Amino acid sequence: MVVEMSAQHPAYDALPADLQSKIFEVFEHQGQVGMRCNAADQRTLLEHFRLSQNYDFLVDVTAIDHLGKDAPERFEVVYMLRALQSNHSFFRLHVWLDERLASLPSVFDLWDSARWGERETHDMFGIVFDGNPDLRRFLMPEDFPGFPLLKDYPLKGRDERRQFPKVVARGDRMVEEEPDPYPTSIGRQMHTPDYIEEVRRDSKPRE
Amino acid sequence: MTQSPENSGRETPVPSAATLEKELEKGWKDHRSGVRPSSVSSITDDDGEGRMVMNFGPQHPATHGTLRSIFTLEGESIVEADVEIGYLHTGFEKLGENMTYQQWVTVSDRMNYLSAINNNVGYSVAVEELLGIEVPPRCAALRVIMCELSRIADHVLCVGLQGMDLGAFSVMLWSFEKRELVYDIIEAVCGARLTTSWTRVGGIMRDVPEFFPDLVYSFLDEFPPIIEEIHGMLLNNKIFVDRVKNVGTVTTEQARSYGLTGPIGRSSGLDVDVRRDRPYLGYENYDFKVPLQTEGDSFSRYMQRMEEIEQSLEIIRQAMATLPKGEVVHDDFKTSLPKKDAVHKDMESLIHHFKLVMLGHGIRPETGKSLYSCTEAPCGELGFFIASDGSDTPYRLRVRPPSLYNYGLFPRLVEGGMISDAVAVLSSFHVIAGELDR
Secondary structure, eight states, X not given: XXXXXXXXXXXXXXXXXHHHTTOOEEEEETTEEEEEEEGGGHHHHHHHHHHTSOOOEEEEEEEEEOTTSSOXXXXXXXXXXXXXXXXXXXEEEEEEEOTTTOEEEOOTTTOTHHHHHHHHHHHHHOOEEEXXXXXXXXXXXXXXXXXXXXXXXXXXXXXXXXXXXXXXXXXXXXXXXXXXXXOOOTTTTOOSHHHXXXXXXXXXXXX | XXXXXXXXXXOOOOOOHHHHHHHHHHHHHHHHXXXXXXXXXXXXOTTOTTOEEEEEOSXXXXXXSSOEEEEEEETTEEEEEEEEOOTTOOOHHHHHTTSOTTTHHHHHHTTSTTSHHHHHHHHHHHHHHHHTOOOOXXXXXXXXXXXXXXXXXXXXXXXXXXXXXXXXHHHHHHHHHHHHHHHHHHHHHHSOSSSXXXXXXXXXXXXXXXXXXXXXXXXXXXXXXXXXXXXXXHHTOHHXXXXXXXXXXXXXXXXXXXXXXXXXXXXXXXXXXXXXXXXXXXXXXXXXXXXXXXXXXXXXXXXXXHHHHHXXXXXXXXXXXXXXXXXXXXXXXXXXXXXXXXXXXOHHHHHHHHHHHSTTXXXXXXXXXXXXXXXXXXXXXEEEEEEEESSSSOSEEEEEOHHHHHHTTHHHHHTTSBHHHHHHHHHHHTOOXXXXXX
């Protein structure tokens, strides 16, 4: 991949050559630097930043859903790192993530703050962080089936109440009815032109 | 309770008063030195029978909101702690993707409702940085003054509630009274007390009233004695001091790894303060110290907040002395609304006004740009990550609430302690549910 360089950052300069080649873009906006890499190199790079360059403060973990946008992959997971020792140097690592995979190695062993950061990202986007010991639902109820920050999740919700298990009379017995399968788009290869057009049409709230 | 006395099948001899007293004393010493009381663990079988699971909250008075902790107890010691959050989840981030940049200011009030102005300012600073605009000096100074006033109100309330939870109820009443002085100023400045919505992207809603300096100066005169009074009420209270000293100790390493910021991070020796490390709104022009504690226990968190109040008073004094005159709204009308009387008289202003309030127009940052911006809120580092797709609504608006990462350590911290210690730790952590759950 072509390395696009529009900015410089000490964290990029201090990378050894083999890791530098894994970062394919360094971009800058208002003096803040971000780097882009692929999901396969995320763990290697973060390990290097934590252990060799001493970026000891993971400010936040979050993600962006690019459904319906002209983006290489559907998900972009963002790690915000800060080195408290070296003048609070700050940058972001943006990781492209395939929606069919929708999983990344966890970094909770490098920073404890990743435990809850990853848990919230999982709760909101359905991205799985392999190895994180506690990926239960976080802000949503424990039996909630959807992932609310996905772009195809409508603002008003999807009427989750009908997904709650129902007890119905069947013959002379009361039985619990299985809920309908939940219409989530994660991992279903819905990043198709038709679906994107559908989402784009539905996601125009005011006209 | 998993086990009741009737069906336990175990005959427990009634201990004599002397034995009980001795055991209590030993347990107390063990507890202070971090050893789990042996008398407690002996009643538990290997398979954990005899443990009790207790729900602490979401409606316990000491949780101050909707925090739920699930404690597994052996006697009165917490063996295992887990927290469940999200009771106040309102989808602020999802709302942000469906509201324009100016509209979301009103949502930011509802995060930390004890210091709403800090949220307003934090959000506005983030959007301004994304757009690359600078607010006029008078606006910046006013924002600093109001932020610091709000920080004082937040800290003094936290200290008061800490006293209330730990056997010093009168402190809460006294701190509430002095907090009213701040709320009077906030009311005079923006008309609301709690949900202020005071800032706009590019400025503030309107200039402060003429009597604003009088209010602030009388506050600066009236407030400092309360610091001595609170110290006097709490430090001479043996119950309070015994319950917070050496309880819930956070090491510097823990603070760094768990991402603790604000008074909690600084009280455990982590030297972070966004106001000093990454100055915004001209904080570099004010001369203030960042207090640091080394112990990291609940007591040092109390001391930290009280010292920060003094520094905030110092910043307000300096900002009031050098308060510049001039406009309070950025003069580029591509991003901020022109004055109302100009809109009525002048066609250009009318066009700008329409362009800003029409849906699909308004403030539109460049396509594909994103930025993380942080400010120092009373609870810690309040960050906003905004990604733009060139439309008038953010494509992604992520809030990094300080309470979320601060609270992440809480279950690990109370394990091994007693239930009453959990109350002491929780009140010193000052977790705001609105901000935690968003």
